[in-house]
Amino acid sequence: xxNTTVKIDKRAALMVAHRGLSAINTENTLPAFEYAxxxxxxxxxxxxxxxxxxxxxxxxxxxxxxxCDKKLAIEESAFAELRALKFNDDRSGNLCIPTLGEFLEIxxxxxxxxxxxxxxxxxxxxxxEIIDICSRKYDLxxxxxxxxxxxxxxxxxxxxxxxxAMYLTCEINDDVINALLAHGLGLDVYWERLTPENIxxxxxxxxxxxxWTCDDxxxxxxxxxxxxxxxxxxILE
Numbered sequence: 001x002x003n004t005t006v007k008i009d010k011r012a013a014l015m016v017a018h019r020g021l022s023a024i025n026t027e028n029t030l031p032a033f034e035y036a037x038x039x040x041x042x043x044x045x046x047x048x049x050x051x052x053x054x055x056x057x058x059x060x061x062x063x064x065x066x067x068c069d070k071k072l073a074i075e076e077s078a079f080a081e082l083r084a085l086k087f088n089d090d091r092s093g094n095l096c097i098p099t100l101g102e103f104l105e106i107x108x109x110x111x112x113x114x115x116x117x118x119x120x121x122x123x124x125x126x127x128x129e130i131i132d133i134c135s136r137k138y139d140l141x142x143x144x145x146x147x148x149x150x151x152x153x154x155x156x157x158x159x160x161x162x163x164x165a166m167y168l169t170c171e172i173n174d175d176v177i178n179a180l181l182a183h184g185l186g187l188d189v190y191w192e193r194l195t196p197e198n199i200x201x202x203x204x205x206x207x208x209x210x211x212w213t214c215d216d217x218x219x220x221x222x223x224x225x226x227x228x229x230x231x232x233x234x235i236l237e
Contacts, residue, residue, distance in 0.1 A: 001025070005039060005237035008217050013224045014042035016115055016232040018213050019060060023235035026067070026087055028058045029095050030106055037110025039237055042230070043144070045115035046103050050126055055079035056100035056133065062120070064097075075120070100130065104137035114138060115232075117168065118147040124155040131159050146188050146210075150179055157183055166210055172198050180207050188212060188232070191223060199226050 002023045020032025021039065028046055036044045047060040052075060059082075065071030068085040079099075087095040100116075107114045116134070118127065134143050144164040145156045153165045166186035169176055172193050180187055186208035194211055202209050210230035214220045220236050 002235060006215075006217055006235050008220050008236050009224065010220075010231070010237075011224050013228055014113075014230045015040070015237060016043040016045050016113075016210070016230055017041045018045050018232045018234045019047065020044060021235070023215070026089055026095060028060055028098070029087070030098055030102060031095070033098075033103060033106040034110075037106065037112055041112065041237065043113035043115050044107050044110075045117065045146075045232060047117045047119050048100055048130065049074040049119050050122060051079045051082060052076055053078045054126075056126075056130060057082060058098040058100065058103050060119075068097075100133055101137055104134060108138045111142075114143045115166075116143060116145050118145060118149065118152040118156075121149045122152055122155070124158070127152060127155040128159045131156065131163070144186070150183075153185060154183060166208070168212075172202075177202070177205070177207075181205055186210060186229075188230075191219065191231075194223065194226065194228065196226055199228065203227065 017036035019027035021036045022032055025032035025035050033044055046058045048056050049059055051057055059074055063071050063073045064085055067087055070085055082097050134140060140163050144166055146166045146168050147153050148168040153167060156165050166188040167180055168188045170190045172189060187202060188210040191211035191214045199209055208229045211228055212232040214231050215234050220231055
C-alpha cells in the first residue's frame with residue numbers, strides 16, 4: 001500500500017475515494033473511511049451487502065476469501081460470523097467488517113458526500129430500510145446511491161424521488177441513456193468508455209458523469225479536461 005495520495009490538477013472535477021482511500025488503508029474499513037475524511041476528496045464510496053440475518057455490512061466482494069482469514073459468502077452468513085473474521089493484512093488486530101451505520105457515522109464526522117453502492121439485486125423492502133438508516137444517520141442530501149442493478153435504483157426512486165442516484169455500468173449506449181433519463185439518474189461508468197462526444201451528449205441531457213476507477217494521474221487529468229463531473233479513485237486527490 002502507498003503512504004500518500006497523488007495530487008492532480010482536478011479543476012472543477014469532484015474526487016471520490018473508492019472504498020475509502022483504499023490504496024493507503026484496507027478497502028472498506030473504518031480507517032480507510034477516516035483517512036479519506038482528512039483529505040480534499042468530495043466524497044467517500046462504499047459497498048453494502050445484506051447478511052443472512054438482515055444486517056447491512058460494508059464489503060465489496062460476494063465472499064470474504066480475498067481479504068479475510070476465512071471464506072464466507074456474505075449473504076449466506078450471519079452478521080456475528082462476519083464480524084469475527086480477521087483481515088489478512090491487519091497488523092493492528094483491530095480491523096473488522098463495518099456496518100452501514102458505522103460507515104455513515106464516520107462520513108458524517110467529516111461532512112463528506114457518501115456514495116453507497118447497493119450490491120447485487122436487493123429486495124425493495126431492504127432498499128427502503130437502507131434509506132431509512134441513512135436518513136437517521138446522515139443528511140440524505142449528502143448521499144448518492146449507486147448500483148449496477150437498475151432495479152435497485154428504481155426502488156430507490158420509489159422510496160424517495162429526490163435522493164441522488166447513479167447507474168453503474170461498463171458501457172454507454174442508447175439503452176443506458178434512456179434508463180438514465182427515465183429515472184433521473186446520473187452515470188457512473190468505467191472510465192475507458194468515456195469520449196468527448198458521449199460526455200457532451202450526456203451533459204446535454206443534464207446527466208452528471210462519474211467514472212471509475214481511475215488511478216493514473218495523466219489519464220485523470222485528461223478526463224478532467226474532457227469535463228467529467230466526478231472521478232472515483234483509490235489514490236488520486
